[in-house]
Each structure stands twice: as C-alpha cells, then as structure tokens.
Amino acid sequence: MRYIYLLLLLVIHASPAAGNNDDQSVSFQxxxxxxxxxxxxxxxxxxLVDIQSLKDGLVVLRVTQGSKFxxxxxxxxxxxxSFNGGAEEGGLTLTITxxxxxxxxxxxxEYRESLGTPxxxxxxxxxxxxxxxxxxxxxxxxxxxxxxxxxxxxxxVRNVGTEAARSVEVYDIPxxxxxxxxxxxxxxxxxxxxxxxxxxxxxxxxxxxxxxxxVPQIEVRYKDAKDRIRTNTTESFEIIVAPPKRPNxxxxxxxxxxxxxxxxxxxxxxxxTGQATATMVExxxxxxxxxxxxxxxxxxxxxEIPPGSAKRYTAELRGERSGNYTITLSVxxxxxxxxxxxxTSASVSVLEREYKYLYYLLVLPLMLVGLWVYKRYKEYKY
Amino acid sequence: MLNVLMLGVGQCGxxxxxxxxxxxxxxxxxxKYYSKQRFPSRVETIAINTAINDLxxxxxxxxxxxxxxxNLHGVGxxxxxxxxxxxxxxxxxxxxxxxxxxxxLIFVMTSVSGGTGSSFSPLMIHELKKRYKNATIVPIxxxxxxxxxxxxxxxxxxxxxxxxxxxxxxxxxxxxxxxKRFSGDIASAxxxxxxxxxxxxxxxxxxxxxxxxxxxxxxxxxxxxxxxLRMGTLGYYxxxxxxxxxxxxxxxxLREVGLLYPANVDAGEAGRAMIVIQGSREYLDVxxxxxxxxxxxxxxxxxxxxxxxxxxxxxxxxxxxxERAPGLVELYEKAKWAIQEERERKDRARSELYEAFExxxxxxxxx
Ligand SMILES: Nc1nc2c(ncn2[C@@H]2O[C@H](COP(=O)(O)OP(=O)(O)O)[C@@H](O)[C@H]2O)c(=O)[nH]1
Numbered sequence: 166m167r168y169i170y171l172l173l174l175l176v177i178h179a180s181p182a183a184g185n186n187d188d189q190s191v192s193f194q195x196x197x198x199x200x201x202x203x204x205x206x207x208x209x210x211x212x213l214v215d216i217q218s219l220k221d222g223l224v225v226l227r228v229t230q231g232s233k234f235x236x237x238x239x240x241x242x243x244x245x246x247s248f249n250g251g252a253e254e255g256g257l258t259l260t261i262t263x264x265x266x267x268x269x270x271x272x273x274x275e276y277r278e279s280l281g282t283p284x285x286x287x288x289x290x291x292x293x294x295x296x297x298x299x300x301x302x303x304x305x306x307x308x309x310x311x312x313x314x315x316x317x318x319x320x321x322v323r324n325v326g327t328e329a330a331r332s333v334e335v336y337d338i339p340x341x342x343x344x345x346x347x348x349x350x351x352x353x354x355x356x357x358x359x360x361x362x363x364x365x366x367x368x369x370x371x372x373x374x375x376x377x378x379x380v381p382q383i384e385v386r387y388k389d390a391k392d393r394i395r396t397n398t399t400e401s402f403e404i405i406v407a408p409p410k411r412p413n414x415x416x417x418x419x420x421x422x423x424x425x426x427x428x429x430x431x432x433x434x435x436x437x438t439g440q441a442t443a444t445m446v447e448x449x450x451x452x453x454x455x456x457x458x459x460x461x462x463x464x465x466x467x468x469e470i471p472p473g474s475a476k477r478y479t480a481e482l483r484g485e486r487s488g489n490y491t492i493t494l495s496v497x498x499x500x501x502x503x504x505x506x507x508x509t510s511a512s513v514s515v516l517e518r519e520y521k522y523l524y525y526l527l528v529l530p531l532m533l534v535g536l537w538v539y540k541r542y543k544e545y546k547y
Numbered sequence: 548m549l550n551v552l553m554l555g556v557g558q559c560g561x562x563x564x565x566x567x568x569x570x571x572x573x574x575x576x577x578x579k580y581y582s583k584q585r586f587p588s589r590v591e592t593i594a595i596n597t598a599i600n601d602l603x604x605x606x607x608x609x610x611x612x613x614x615x616x617x618n619l620h621g622v623g624x625x626x627x628x629x630x631x632x633x634x635x636x637x638x639x640x641x642x643x644x645x646x647x648x649x650x651x652l653i654f655v656m657t658s659v660s661g662g663t664g665s666s667f668s669p670l671m672i673h674e675l676k677k678r679y680k681n682a683t684i685v686p687i688x689x690x691x692x693x694x695x696x697x698x699x700x701x702x703x704x705x706x707x708x709x710x711x712x713x714x715x716x717x718x719x720x721x722x723x724x725x726x727k728r729f730s731g732d733i734a735s736a737x738x739x740x741x742x743x744x745x746x747x748x749x750x751x752x753x754x755x756x757x758x759x760x761x762x763x764x765x766x767x768x769x770x771x772x773x774x775x776l777r778m779g780t781l782g783y784y785x786x787x788x789x790x791x792x793x794x795x796x797x798x799x800x801l802r803e804v805g806l807l808y809p810a811n812v813d814a815g816e817a818g819r820a821m822i823v824i825q826g827s828r829e830y831l832d833v834x835x836x837x838x839x840x841x842x843x844x845x846x847x848x849x850x851x852x853x854x855x856x857x858x859x860x861x862x863x864x865x866x867x868x869x870e871r872a873p874g875l876v877e878l879y880e881k882a883k884w885a886i887q888e889e890r891e892r893k894d895r896a897r898s899e900l901y902e903a904f905e906x907x908x909x910x911x912x913x914x
Contacts, residue, residue, distance in 0.1 A: 537580075538581070541579055541580045541581075542580070543610075544609050544610060544611075545579055545607065545609055547602050547603050547605065547610040547613045
C-alpha cells in the first residue's frame, strides 16, 4: 500500500519534472543506516539520530544544510517527510522505509539531481548504545515437594544492561492454586536497579495439592532512561507435588507360650518404616479373653519415633489359667495434625500343666508290679 | 481231668499242704508273688486247724484256703477234746469243703500223733465218705519220732486204728522217725519230709491224670491201696544224666531208702504195687521196663505199671501196699508200754500224794 502510494507520489512529482529542465528533476536512493550514520548530498546532511520505538515505527532524523538549515524530527515509518521544502523545492524528502532493529533502519532519500550524488558516511566512532537489561529468574529451593511441605521461592532480578532500570516491577502472577502462600508474597524488588545490580525476593509457600504443577512465566517490567518500557520473563517450568511424607509404624509382638503360674517376657517392637517422625506414640493393649492371662508393662507412651528407627521394650505376661489368648496392641501416633492407628495382635497359649508321661511310663509298670505283689501278699496273708 | 481235694489237718498236715502249694508254684520261695500255681489236675487245697498260729505260719496256701476251727481252750494233744471240737464245728467244716465242688480223689494229710489232726482226720474221713460216695479217700498219715513222748505214741496208736476202722481207701504212711536221718535239726527235717511228700503226691496225681502209654488210673491206685494191710507208702527215684537206666531207677524207687515208710520189698513186705515211670522217650525202653516189672512180680503180688512220656531223665514213683508192717507192730508195743507206764506213773504219783494227805488226816488248822 505504502508502495502504491509512493508510486503515485512519484508520478505526481515526476511529471512536472519531466516537463522542466534536467536540473529540476528529482531522484532517490536508499541507504541502510545505523544510528549516527548519515547521508551527504550537496551541502545537505541527513543523520539517523535514534530509533525511538521499534514497535511504533518512530525514528529520529536530523537534517542540516551547512549553517543555513537544521531540523531534527521524529518521523514515523513509511511516511515521507519534507525537510527544507522537500526534494521539489530543492530540499530533501526522507522516508524510513524499514526499521531493522533498535540500531538500524532503511532510509530513502529523495533529492534534486542537481545537488549531486548522495553518499553514506558512517559515524566516526560507534559508541555502544546504553540501555538497561533486566534478567529475571524464579527458583524453588527443592526439586520435589511433598504435600504439606514448605517451599522457599526465590525471585532474582539482575540488571545485565549498561544503564539503570527504573520503575522495576515484578509480576509473579497468578498465585498458584496448588500452594498456600505463607510469607513474602508477592515478591518485592527494588524499583531501581543500576547496571550490574541484582536484587532478589524470597517468599514461602506450602504445597496443598498433590500432582503436577505448571509454574508459569513471570515478568519483570522496567523503564529505561528514555522512559521506554521494557519487559523480560522467566522460563516456565513444572514441579511435582508428591504425596505427603508420613510416618508408618509397624508393631510386632514376640511371645512364648507359658504354663499356669509361669511368667515370660513379651517383646514389643515398633518400627517406623515411613519418612516422617511419628510423635506421641501411644500403645494400649487388650487381652482376650480378659481373664486367665495377665500382662504388665504393655501400655506405653513414646514421645517420638524418627523415621527408619524402631522402639523396643519388654513387658511381662503371666499365665493364670490354661487356654488360648489374643493380645492386641493399638498403636496410635501423630504426624503433624494427622493421627493414625495401627494394630497388631499375637496369640499365646497358657498350656495345660505338662505332665511327665515318660516318668509315668516308668512308674506305671512298677506300680502294677507293686499292686500285683500286694494283691498276692493279701491273698496269702492269713 | 481229675478233681482232687487235698486237706491238711493239724500243724503237720497244714505244713505238708503248704509244701504241696509251694511245689505247685515250682518250689521257689517268691514264686507266689509273680507266678501261677500249676497243678496237674483241678486241685483244691484246704488247711484246717484249731490253732490259728499254725495257720498263720503257712506261706504258700491262699488265705481263703485256710480254715480255722475255733476251739475255746485249744486241743493240746488231747484227742478227746479234739473230737469234741470237730463235732461242734463239723457242719461249718464240711460246708466249707463242699463249696469246692465234687471230687474224685481226696487226700487227708495229718500227723497221727498230734491233737487236732489225729482226732479230726478219722471223723472227717467218716463224714467225707458219706458225702463223697464215689471219691477215693486216702489219708496221708505221718508217724511221730519215737522219742517224742508217750502221749504222741498213744495218740498214733489210737488214731491209726480209727483210720482203719473208718474204712478209708487205704492209707499212705510217712514215718518221721525213719526220714529224720536226712537232716540234722528238726525244722529242716520237717521241710525235707514235707517236700518229699508233696512232690510224690503231685507226681501221683499227674500220673493218674495223664494219658499213659501203659494205663494206670484211679481204679488201679485204689486196687493197690486196698491190698494187704490197706496201708501203703510211696517210693521215688530220679535217675541222673550219668546213669539214666530205667531199670535201675525202678529198682531204686523200691529200695527202703526211697520209701516214705520203711518196708522191705525184697522180703515180701509189699503186697501190691503201682510203678509210674516218667521220662524222655529215649530212656524209656518198654522191653526193659517190662522185664523189670516182671522181675518185681516175683516178690510183689501184683504190679501195675504206667509210663508217662515227659522230657527228662527217668523218674519213677512206686505206690506200695504193705503185706506186713513189723515197724507198726513195734510202735503198738511201744504205745502199749507207754500207756501202761503212764498209768502206773499216774497211780504211783497219786498214791504218794494220798500217803502224804494221810499225815494230816487227824489234824486241823490252827490259827
Ligand atoms: N513230717 C512232719 N511232721 C510234723 C510236722 N510238724 C509236726 N509234725 C509231727 O506231727 C506230730 C505233732 O502233730 P501236730 O500236727 O503238730 O499236732 P496237731 O496240730 O495238734 O494235729 C509230731 O509227731 C511231729 O513230729 C511237719 O511239718 N512235718
């Protein structure tokens, strides 16, 4: 469209020129310029001063004619700008036809042929363009999070640019539904960061939902010296909230059978095979049937059992009446707010009093013999 | 199978009965505690006595087989008191015997010289004959040592006569006087004699009850016992391995040393005989036996023989009846003399006492 328009313009301007002498005819030429570069034609100079906004297509141009003329103007990309009356009137008509980046653009120069041939002059010394550049980073203090666990999040902003950044603002949003934010959120970063300066903010949150969590990009916004707004974002990443760490107690009872009146030790072992400490471990026992077997020292209160360790203790049982009994232990314990209970039971028999049958086997024949002899004695005793 | 009743009456009879029971146990002292009695037939034994201590003394006779006849003052050696005691308890005694069933053969073992045995036995035989009409009743009569005293001698004399009078089926004599030479002291002499009697009687019962090669039975025994004086005795000989000759054994069983009462068979004192030969077949040559028995008949009127095949060296039992008994005649002479002397002594003592009384005839007590 722009070109059609340009072509139309060309036709309009060219047709009167064609009718006049050659000096009056207008020509054009295009140049790729970096900031500071200029085009010289006759005593005119056209300089690319700055690229104000890549986005908006705003470029700053300055035109001078010796000491007779000087004008600096912000031009918009694609529209022709007449300087000193424009090419028709012996001035220059300049159009930014393309902006490559923040450093360079393409400039079309229209001029009277009588002025001569335009030439590009590069800036004598190209200074690096001063600008702030903030890099933002968001990190968790652990790679896997268990349900209920707290995570420390660090947001770090570093100015890797050459100019101070102003009005620095971090947008760590939206808050994640999988976490409860406990302290320090939203993160606050110094509003101004000099070149090379770093600031970070820490906040703490707790995982409240299991599963895969997508941690989205967060953004830092800031202004440069020219009040231009710049942004930068982090990479998004994922983190898994694993099921909560819990203690897991396994209780075992070792008992031996006894005869009435005999006492025997009961060994109790409570193993924590889980990943968390069990606290307030309370062991309560029950014997069924309740009469006939007495247990002492089974009920215990253990303050804590760390994961991977075990608590052992010994109680005592005493048989009172023969029979089969079941000892059931209920072990309740806490982990945070949760209370769990595990049960275990063991069978124990109070045996019938053991008789030494072998002994009787020996005595019986003797008794029989004795009885027989006594019977005979009686038979022959008068 | 024979049903045999063995009665031991009085101390002597009791002891011989106890010896019979001991032999039935095999002869061992402790056998009664573990073993069983083995009688050749159904044998019932009853010990009868008025003296409870004599019954208590027995060892091999079951308590139920000891019958005490209560007698208020004891018998002493007085046969008259003994007879009185029997008559008073006759029913009880016979009832006790009848409980044991019927019998084919009854032995009444007793001494003829004591009190109880000598007085009870003739009366008992008399009663048994009435109740057991078919039974053969044979007393075993033990004669006393001759020096045992005048009362024993007179008792023996009267008892023997009564035994003959009640017409028992003969009588087997055992003479203590003759047998005492086997042992020194009296106690062991009694044991020896009792064992000899017991062994022979059991042998006899076995012989009468077994299947014999050459038959002898209760009838033969009866015939032998009723011969001659209706008195007899038993001879016995056991051959040893070195000289197992059956002929010698037969001869020896009839020699005076082998008899329970001394009789001179060669001199013709034996009237009838029953010879029972027992032993392994190899020793029992029937020809030899027959020859020997034939030679015996030259001196003995009739000889029954029986052969029992049983493992072992030849054992021979001879049952004799006597034709003559010079020893008994001698005993009666001694008894007569003893009775007379007893009477004279008594009279003399009495007249001496009366003479003494004479001295105070005209006097009175003065205080
Ligand atoms: N062979 C033998 N004769 C005995 C025995 N005991 C006593 N006599 C004899 O028997 C006679 C006494 O008779 P005894 O049986 O004691 O009297 P009873 O109990 O009143 O009949 C005496 O001549 C004793 O020699 C004995 O055990 N064996």
